[in-house]
Amino acid sequence: MDWYDAFKGVSAEAEAALAEEERVERSSLLRRLRDNLSKARTTLRDHFRGILFERVDESLWEQVEEALIFADVGVEATVKIVARLEAMAAERNIGTREELLDALAQVVSDMLRPADPDRQRIDVSATPAVILFVGVNGTGKTTTIGKLAYRLKELDKTPLMVAADTFRAAAVEQLEQWAQRVACDIVKGAPGSDPASVVYDGLAAARSRGRDVVLIDTAGRLHTQVNLMKELEKVRRVVEKLIPGAPHETLLVLDATTGQNGLRQAEVFREAVEVSGVVLTKLDGTAKGGIVVAIHEALGIPIKLIGVGERLDDLRPFDADQFARAVFSGEGVK
């Protein structure tokens, strides 16, 4: 998917300008990702190379299962995928490695694609559009906000950051450095102050300064911390109260290295703050991030963005086909 297709509510001219830029940028990005992936000691392609020369038999299916487990897809979703793949293999009389790989990618991307493609877009059509970022500690919320602010500015939006992580030492400073880097407005609270009140100030500032997208950074919290989850609910309530219809997006930031606990995180965060999408970060490592398959399958939460590196432009719209292929064939995500 392309950037100009990733948002609901950006202007046509901005989209067109970006489309051209996209084409140029893509080739180099892809090369970089290939480099990264080739550095990984064993990619899944190697895994499949070894196994898929064989005929399609029982042990092969077991190995497909293992490959899925290895990608953190999880036992339940793996069983589902294999069952669908088996049906497809029988139906299409699949006998070769390539055919099976294609079918596998297809099954997985089908599982990742929301029925309504609109649901995968990030809604910034309201003014101001409010995006709340939530997640457990260390997944890359602050970094994602920095990169998204950069992208929004490219699209002629005027983002404003709200540093509502008043808990973690120097979290505000971290977001502040991103704000400087991408030349974006920021509203911040004092360390230890109530995050809900910082959010209140941030929304008021966005209105009075006429900013059109508000990006709210919250403190990382384990979903098992009852009082911290309540604090987050309060933040959401303040947003709802101040701007009817907001937050327009509540994005759960998830680390691609996360295992099966990711599903639980999504479940609990959804219950608390109505998560509208997932940002899957750190896909530039060797982790596959397969837990998002389970998350979309079980909870219907669409994956909206992926993080693929340290650079400002290393945040990308999520594309189910490309993701499925990258996860199970060792090709880069673009």
Added chain:
Amino acid sequence: MFESLTERLQEALGELRGHGKLSESDIDKAMREIRLALLEADVNFKVVRDFVAHVKERALGQEVIQSLTPAQQVVKIVNEELTALMGAGDSKLAFGSRPPTVILMVGLQGSGKTTACAKLANWLKKDGKRPVLIAADVYRPAAIDQLVTLAERVAVPVFAPGADVDPVEIAKRGIEFAREKGDVAIIDTAGRLHIDEDLMEELARIRAAVKPHNILLVVDAMTGQDAVNAAQEFRARVDIDGVVLTKLDGDARGGAALSVRAVTGKPIKFVSTGEKLGEFDSFHPDRMASRILGMGDILSLIERAQEQIDEQQAAAMEEKLRRAEFTFEDFLVQMKQVRKMGSLSSILGMLPGIPGAKQLKGVQLDDKQLDRVEAIVFSMTREERRHPEIIDGSRRQRIARGSGSTVQDVNNLLKQFREMQKLLRSMAGGKMPRFLPRGFGM
């Protein structure tokens, strides 16, 4: 779907319990459950394969078949194998013959290195050492500020020359700084991907420059299958000595701990279990295995309690409890001691039978609730705390106003308190529990 590893194993082994002797198909059935449970717990699938094969081999042996209680034998084998996989005995830090002892903290982005550095410093300080923190993460925005802030909180010296200095240089000069200011140097490095050639090379250069006594890999307990890739690569490039497992206060089953231990052969040395700086402990593989099998981490709890509760005070309290003379004043003292042990949820997590959040759904683990209870007690006069029976309607109103709560809150607390006293009276003469009865004030 979210049954804990404990439950799954209990389920698998519970079925075995019904039989007198084990058939091979019984064992196969149990092993399949164990395999699934471990995979769902994020244990790497190769590690799972080896583990299950090993357990099966032992279970099929004569010792089980001819044993009088085969089910118990299987539980024992799984427990032993789990313990063996995570390394036997306690894992300690290596200390240099001449100070400063150097500890290099490495890991992926967001695993919790900076926080772990501060917590380790705090832990070492309590142990009588004089730790010094060194800020060598020059890449992540404000990482240095974060370490400096945490150092202040722990009250240890910090060496932070800034983000425009080469990390190798920072580490080298940091050791000099540590030699003057303390006896242990903890170096915080930038998070890096194990496939990032340049940054891994930089880490190798830091290692060569400061020759650390300990290189600790910080691993997020929620990590999935990829934990083995990162761990293997960090071990290959900088030869780690051990692992710090973080974010263990969540409900992740922590299979990464097993995986990392199995593929690197390096021990897990510490676990980090909460938002508070004191929530950091040395790792006990035997206890972890017991915990996985549902016996609870009662040993850790007892140790922490012993460290933080004044023994004499506890004895006096027990005496009072025994004679059912427990008043609100005693209650305040008791509450203060429980708090010293960390957050309520981390304490409850260590108790047997409460392995995960699932069982705790009805129980509010809200530390703020404790604040409210405390506020109510603080609003009582000394006389009222000693003789709660004199608290009448107008006193209740005053207490409610004073503590910013409602009369109903005060009533609830008084009611619970009376029930507890009743309970104590009925138990008088018996051995008293050291901790607040569950449900009290919650």
